[in-house]
Amino acid sequence: MTDAVNIGKEHPEIYKAQLALDKTVSESAMAAGLDALLIELVKIRISQLNGCAFCLRMHTRDALAKGESTDRLAVLPAWWESQYFSDTEKAALALAEQATELGVPEQRTWADGSLTTEQQSALTWLAVVMNGWNRIAIMSHYPVGP
Known part of the structure; x- marks a missing residue:
């Protein structure tokens, strides 16, 4: 038995679907008026919370x-x-x-009127997709080295 399976290579059709979803979500976030730097900050922060070194390095560089x-x-x-x-x-x-x-009880500290409903939706989808990428990279043990 191996330590890790690269799930993207094992099921490339699912990986391609994740890529397509990521592209659609990023386009929706930009269309909602979220700038590219904010999108990267969100990706970095989610990756920090999930402990995904691969995504942290990639999105910090981006x-x-x-x-x-x-x-x-x-x-x-x-x-x-x-x-x-x-x-x-x-x-x-x-x-x-x-x-x-997904803390319980629900904390809605972000609901202060700073974001439109379109931005709230786009950011939620961005978080869903980024959490997926973090789990793909972590579970596949993507290499991260100097």
């Missing part, structure tokens, strides 16, 4: 390439305690965390 600052990335794990993030970004990060952790 965020830096899109102009994100190292200061904001450094404080992202404690975003609520910093003054680096706008109300919209804070609401988006809170919603992404709730969709990732």
